[in-house]
Amino acid sequence: MEFDALFNGFATFLSVKYILACLIGALLGTVIGVLPGLGPTTTMSLMLPFTASLDATFGIIMLTGILVGSQYGGSTTSVLVNIPGEAASVVSCLDGYQMAKKGRGGAALALVAVGSFIAGTVAIVGTQVFAPLLGSAALSFGPPEFLALMVLCFILLSNLSGDSPVKGSCMFALGLWLSAIGVGPLDGVARFSFGVDDLMLGIEFLPVAVGLFGISEILITAVVPYVPPVLEKIRFRDLYPNGEEVRRSAGPVARGSILGFFVGLVPGPATVIATFVSYALEKRVARRPEEFGRGAVEGLVGPESANNSACVGSMIPLLTLGIPFNAPSAVLLAGLLMHNVEPGPLLFQNAPQVFWTYIAALYIGNVVLLFLNLPLVGIFARVATIRPVILMPVVSTICLLGVYCSRNNLFDVWVMVAAGIAGVFFRIWRYPVAPLVVGLILGPMAENSFRKTLLMFHGSLMPMAERPIAVAILLAAAAFIVVKVVYYALRRRRAAV
Amino acid sequence: MRRVAASTGAWVWCILLFGLGLTIMISSLQIGFGRFTKPGPGLFPFICGLILAVQSIVLCLAGDAGSVKNDETLRHPGAAPKFLALMAVLVLWILAMPLFGWVALTFLATLAIAKIMAAEGWVKPLILAAVNCGFSYLLFGYLLAIDLPTGFWG
Incomplete structure (x- = not known):
């Protein structure tokens, strides 16, 4: 572990400005994270244009704060009002709300906060150890290896998002095509611009992401009848868990931390998968599985720890390979690119301070959140009860302003609205939007590696079979397809019996 | 399924x-x-x-x-007209912005969105619209000096 580099990362923080960035990010992330529908991806997308005008370190620290903050925020409303702030907090409703109904809501939140802090810290240490190793291994990657990675990403993301792999692959392909609009990177030929000047510059990631996640949320929230949540009151003295609750939480936190970290390395909605896997695991190993769904503390702290650990772990592929495996890391990648920081194998050579500042931001963000969450839990819960009629006009202003400010261009705002309207229909018809966003971001890299590989091997992709890393990656993709086919076949056979 | x-x-x-x-x-x-x-x-x-x-x-x-x-997103009573009205507001907001500027359009759009989302009365939506457009202008147009469209007001 490079302690000197880590200390340098912490040294960057020794300024009021950067501590403020972390505080603002964590606070914003938590506040917006508690709002139903506005998860980490939307929050980060909304804040992205505003960080562009700030210096790179400030922007990266703030985005990191938002990312970790929104993971905490989602659980507060799950426990207190039975409304998950984001998808990864759905599992927390099962036992968290039951605990709140028994008068243990405060203790549940305290355990979640401490558990998440421990899990977050474990995952940060894991990132610190594994990311540089993977980063140096990735230095030997050439266009064929990156092409193989793109194939793996395509297969995994299509299968892991939404209810149909075919729909996922359609959305990924759509994202890849959108990235090809505008002047091509290798030969300067305008593609699909139809003579429109603004299209020559290509479709920016930001308006599409804000539209798909933010505007579509506004449109859907506006048409769905509002049901005011019932808020469980929390007093400060209620925050203390009893001895038995602490004892029962230790194992789930440890298991959730490790499980979440490794699930985070898998492409797809890692935090959501981690919570469900952790819940199933805890139920299986629990001494009293019959308590699950009736306020079992293990059913709350295990998934919450896994959620936070997966959130941190999922950033490793982004930092080491430059490939976002899920939507929040795709937004973080956009943020880094906006600040001219290119994650990937060369990050550790060219800009190691960015990585270590990010790690330091995670550590400090985690500590800030622990101290922020417990005393302010009552206020955060109240935020969840703000009526959409007040919230949505403000959110739509933020979306418009954010996208407009990024390039001072109204065309981007049109793209955002179009993406928002399309997003509503995608969501109604269950077409996952995350693969589209990832496809849009990965498009240029996919095209570059594809064309360079063809040039390298004189028009054939077969010589890729002589590259061991590329072969290993392609075999992993094939293995995933085989596992999936076998799984479906077994399920169908069981259903027939 | x-x-x-x-x-x-x-x-x-x-x-x-x-x-x-x-x-x-x-x-x-x-x-x-x-x-x-x-x-x-x-x-x-x-x-x-x-x-x-x-x-x-x-x-x-x-x-x-x-x-x-x-x-059942669009199957709730009145959902489809609300959805269309919101889309129209968003489109008009952007379309008319170069003409009427950020402040006036944001005020009207906030008011319209609040009313479409069934805000009661006029006083609260008017206050919300005024605060929203005033705050956004103050923060972005004035403090961060972002060049927001001013329209024919100059």
Whole structure:
């Protein structure tokens, strides 16, 4: 572990400005994270244009704060009002709300906060150890290896998002095509611009992401009848868990931390998968599985720890390979690119301070959140009860302003609205939007590696079979397809019996 | 999962995706496919279009295109008119911004969105609209000095 580099990362923080960035990010992330529908991806997308005008370190620290903050925020409303702030907090409703109904809501939140802090810290240490190793291994990657990675990403993301792999692959392909609009990177030929000047510059990631996640949320929230949540009151003295609750939480936190970290390395909605896997695991190993769904503390702290650990772990592929495996890391990648920081194998050579500042931001963000969450839990819960009629006009202003400010261009705002309207229909018809966003971001890299590989091997992709890393990656993709086919076949056979 | 492959919506999705895929493929050929030894700018989008077209056929055959599993988003009473009204507000907001400027349009749009979302009375929506546009202008237009559209007010 490079302690000197880590200390340098912490040294960057020794300024009021950067501590403020972390505080603002964590606070914003938590506040917006508690709002139903506005998860980490939307929050980060909304804040992205505003960080562009700030210096790179400030922007990266703030985005990191938002990312970790929104993971905490989602659980507060799950426990207190039975409304998950984001998808990864759905599992927390099962036992968290039951605990709140028994008068243990405060203790549940305290355990979640401490558990998440421990899990977050474990995952940060894991990132610190594994990311540089993977980063140096990735230095030997050439266009064929990156092409193989793109194939793996395509297969995994299509299968892991939404209810149909075919729909996922359609959305990924759509994202890849959108990235090809505008002047091509290798030969300067305008593609699909139809003579429109603004299209020559290509479709920016930001308006599409804000539209798909933010505007579509506004449109859907506006048409769905509002049901005011019932808020469980929390007093400060209620925050203390009893001895038995602490004892029962230790194992789930440890298991959730490790499980979440490794699930985070898998492409797809890692935090959501981690919570469900952790819940199933805890139920299986629990001494009293019959308590699950009736306020079992293990059913709350295990998934919450896994959620936070997966959130941190999922950033490793982004930092080491430059490939976002899920939507929040795709937004973080956009943020880094906006600040001219290119994650990937060369990050550790060219800009190691960015990585270590990010790690330091995670550590400090985690500590800030622990101290922020417990005393302010009552206020955060109240935020969840703000009526959409007040919230949505403000959110739509933020979306418009954010996208407009990024390039001072109204065309981007049109793209955002179009993406928002399309997003509503995608969501109604269950077409996952995350693969589209990832496809849009990965498009240029996919095209570059594809064309360079063809040039390298004189028009054939077969010589890729002589590259061991590329072969290993392609075999992993094939293995995933085989596992999936076998799984479906077994399920169908069981259903027939 | 409810299979509704034969529903109108499912067919619309299949045709839409297939049509888009086909259009992309044809346009890509016009851009220039190149050769495999020297790939042109149309090759990559052609493959994207091909994936879209093929997968849309698979979607149709598998009956997956129209799985709307209990989704009632636009089926609530008054949902569709609200949705259309909100879309109209967003479009007008952007369309008229170069003419009337950020402040006036944001005030009107906030008011309109609040009223569409069934805000009671006029006083609270008016206050919300004034605070929203005032605060956003103060923060972005004044403090951060971002060049927001001013319209004919100059």
